[in-house]
Amino acid sequence: xxxxxxxxxxxxxxxxxxxxxxxxxxxxxxxxxxxxxxxxxxxxxxxxxxxxxxxxxxxxxxxxxxxxxxxxxxxxxxxxxxxxxxxxxxxxxxxxxxxxxxxxxxxxxxxxxxxxxxxxxxxxxxxxxxxxxxxxxxxxxxxxxxxxxxxxxxxxxxxxxxxxxxxxxxxxxxxxxxxxxxxxxxxxxxxxxxxxxxxxxxxxxxxxxxxxxxxxxxxxxxxxxxxxxxxxxxxxxxxxxxxxxxxxxxxxxxxxxxxxxxxxxxxxxxxxxxxxxxxxx
Amino acid sequence: xxxxxxxxxxxxxxxxxxxxxxxxxxxxxxxxxxxxxxxxxxxxxxxxxxxxxxxxxxxxxxxxxxxxxxxxxxxxxxxxxxxxxxxxxxxxxxxxxxxxxxxxxxxxxxxxxxxxxxxxxxxxxxxxxxxxxxxxxxxxxxxxxxxxxxxxxxxxxxxxxxxxxxxxxxxxxxxxxxxxxxxxxxxxxxxxxxxxxxxxxxxxxxxxxxxxxxxxxxxxxxxxxxxxxxxxxxxxxxxxxxxxxxxxxxxxxxxxxxxxxxxxxxxxxxxxxxxxxxxxxxxxxxxxxxxxxxxxxxxxxxxxxxxxxxxxxxxxxxxxxxxxxxxxxxxxxxxxxxxxxxx
Numbered sequence: 001x002x003x004x005x006x007x008x009x010x011x012x013x014x015x016x017x018x019x020x021x022x023x024x025x026x027x028x029x030x031x032x033x034x035x036x037x038x039x040x041x042x043x044x045x046x047x048x049x050x051x052x053x054x055x056x057x058x059x060x061x062x063x064x065x066x067x068x069x070x071x072x073x074x075x076x077x078x079x080x081x082x083x084x085x086x087x088x089x090x091x092x093x094x095x096x097x098x099x100x101x102x103x104x105x106x107x108x109x110x111x112x113x114x115x116x117x118x119x120x121x122x123x124x125x126x127x128x129x130x131x132x133x134x135x136x137x138x139x140x141x142x143x144x145x146x147x148x149x150x151x152x153x154x155x156x157x158x159x160x161x162x163x164x165x166x167x168x169x170x171x172x173x174x175x176x177x178x179x180x181x182x183x184x185x186x187x188x189x190x191x192x193x194x195x196x197x198x199x200x201x202x203x204x205x206x207x208x209x210x211x212x213x214x215x216x217x218x219x220x221x222x223x224x225x226x227x228x229x230x231x232x233x234x235x236x237x238x239x240x241x242x243x244x245x246x247x248x249x250x251x252x253x254x255x256x257x258x259x260x261x262x263x264x265x266x267x268x269x270x271x272x273x274x275x276x277x278x279x280x281x
Numbered sequence: 282x283x284x285x286x287x288x289x290x291x292x293x294x295x296x297x298x299x300x301x302x303x304x305x306x307x308x309x310x311x312x313x314x315x316x317x318x319x320x321x322x323x324x325x326x327x328x329x330x331x332x333x334x335x336x337x338x339x340x341x342x343x344x345x346x347x348x349x350x351x352x353x354x355x356x357x358x359x360x361x362x363x364x365x366x367x368x369x370x371x372x373x374x375x376x377x378x379x380x381x382x383x384x385x386x387x388x389x390x391x392x393x394x395x396x397x398x399x400x401x402x403x404x405x406x407x408x409x410x411x412x413x414x415x416x417x418x419x420x421x422x423x424x425x426x427x428x429x430x431x432x433x434x435x436x437x438x439x440x441x442x443x444x445x446x447x448x449x450x451x452x453x454x455x456x457x458x459x460x461x462x463x464x465x466x467x468x469x470x471x472x473x474x475x476x477x478x479x480x481x482x483x484x485x486x487x488x489x490x491x492x493x494x495x496x497x498x499x500x501x502x503x504x505x506x507x508x509x510x511x512x513x514x515x516x517x518x519x520x521x522x523x524x525x526x527x528x529x530x531x532x533x534x535x536x537x538x539x540x541x542x543x544x545x546x547x548x549x550x551x552x553x554x555x556x557x558x559x560x561x562x563x564x565x566x567x568x569x570x571x572x573x574x575x576x577x578x579x580x581x582x583x584x585x586x587x588x589x590x591x592x593x594x595x596x597x598x599x600x601x602x603x604x605x606x607x608x609x610x611x612x613x614x615x616x617x618x619x620x621x622x623x624x
Contacts, residue, residue, distance in 0.1 A: 012424070012425065012426070015421060015424045015425045015429075016425045016426065016428075016429040018421065019421050019422075019425050019429045019430070019432065019433045020429060020432060020433075022418065022421070022433065022436075023432050023433045023435075023436030023437070024436070026436045026437055026439070026440040026497070026500075026501070027436045027439050027440060029440070029443065029448055029451040029452060029455070029497075030439045030440060030443060032451050032454070032455070033443070033447055033448075033451055036451075047460070048459070048460050049454070049460050089346065092342070093342035093343045093345075093346055094343060096339035096340075096342070096343075097339055097340045097342070097343040099339070100336055100339040100340065101340075104336060106336065106337075109619075110615070110616065110619055112340055112344075113615065113619065114608070114611075114612065114615055115344075115347070116343065116347070117550070117554070117611070117615065118604070118608060119347060119351060120551060120554045120555065121554055121557075121558065121603075121604050121607045121608070122351070122355070122600075122604065123558055123560070123580060123583055123584075123600050123603075124560075125560060125580070125583070125584045125587070125588065126358060126583060126584075126587060126596060126597065126600045127351065127354040127355070127358070129354075129593075130353060130354025130355070130357040130358060131350075131354050133353075133354075133357070134353040134354060149346065149349060149350045150350050152346050152350065153346050153347050153349075153350030153351050154350075156343055156346060156347060157551075158551060160343060161547045161551070162506060162509075162544070162547065162548075164547075165510075165543035165544050165547050166509075166510075166513070166544075168543060169513055169540075169543060196513070199508075199509035199510070199512045199513065200509055202509065203505055203506050203509040206438075206505060207502065207505075207506075210441055210442050213442060214442070214444055214445060216445065216446075216561075231444065232444055232445070232446070235444055235446045235447065236446060239446070246450065249446065249447055249450070250447060253443060253444045253446075253447040256442075256444060257439060257442045257443065260438065260442040261435060261438060261439070261442075264434070264435070264438055268431070268434070271508070271509060271512065
């Protein structure tokens, strides 16, 4: 252990700098958006554009909540409800399927995994009208329920597959050893299996949540009432044919990312669990 | 404990017990359900319950969600692909059944094959760049301390969670021919030919810009997933290898890659599927001044056929055709993938 730390230490600061630089490249568009959200309506459309705001307008962040274009507080609630519920549904139905397909061989296993994967090959733009008709017939068009269902179906695939590969990576001997020690199935699941698959579960949660948060094509077709629409659709209301309120688009986007970061902060610790946490030794 | 594993376990034990009683009392496995409570026989824990219908119950919820949401739209799309279905039919005229006509029209149109070939090249290039960059970032996360790692992760998360409308607008500004930051930077580096250079007019440079944006949007996903996979690699393995004097690259090739292979394979497969049907980025860039015919990929092609030109029957046939093609191509990959993890 000591040897490895010593061998690695001189390169560590260098790596950290490289990481910071790469992070900067990735957040560059975000920073431009952040700066843009503080510009006035006239300045953001000015040609040639200004790089930094000549006049900072923090009131954009207050004004955007009550514009004639869209009822933003409702949109935020709508996005949160749809994303949280869809993520919970995905976890609830994907985890058992992932566990079972990883731990057992049975007829139809490959077909099931392939079928789940096929959902990722579909074109949402082509499915949209079919989805619309279906939900009108069922009487749940323009409801959160419809979008929760659609988002769950769109994102099930990654959740099943990533958790599947984490379950599959756990040596079977581990279960058997725990069973020999007299642990019950539930205990094995809680004390042995779950700590090992947490990183997979966390990745599935983040992925699903971000995907639901930004889902656009289906929401646009299915949610017609302004109050029901998520942020992704509400944003388009600020973009007009003749004049666009980009400062609001950016401001809403900045605020909209906050819940995603909060979610990450809440579950980030689980991402470093796994074998390194010492569950198996 | 859920009731189902118990019953399957005990019935299995029962079945064995029945067999143990010798040939005098043959007990066909099909009748065990009718034989008294499990308590009759000494409970013996089976290693793995097999052939019980109940485990399929674990798959049913997932299938139910998929069928409930996507079953009808897919069915309708399949039916429409065999119909003459245009704008008139959209407004109530009964569609006419035309058999395979739509498919024949498509397959004999050389433009479809051009679009498919173009999409495959674009997809392979983008998926490859994304995988390499994402994996490199994931490895980097494991090498740095908690502070820099969190900075990197949150940076990636901000990029990932940025609404597409906002990020695509910013990218368009960055590549703007007159006032874009990219041209400004290049000119200041001494490359004067980039003054007022339009990035979207030429096919190759259009796809270069598209690649930058698509990769930027996809790398966070790959980095997070692969990093999660890397947390499963026991640190002792590296230490042992390091003591043996192996180089960093050797350690990566011989320890990291084999251990995270299942995750790498599934992430790569999904990345390929997504890059093959990329839509929004191409659509927005075309809108901003690209030449549509020369830059269409499968996603925008089908969209323009359907919602654009009102040829819903043709669009449905095209998307089914592409779907079947993708399934056929990925079938082999999926089999390899599933077999891989059984080793």
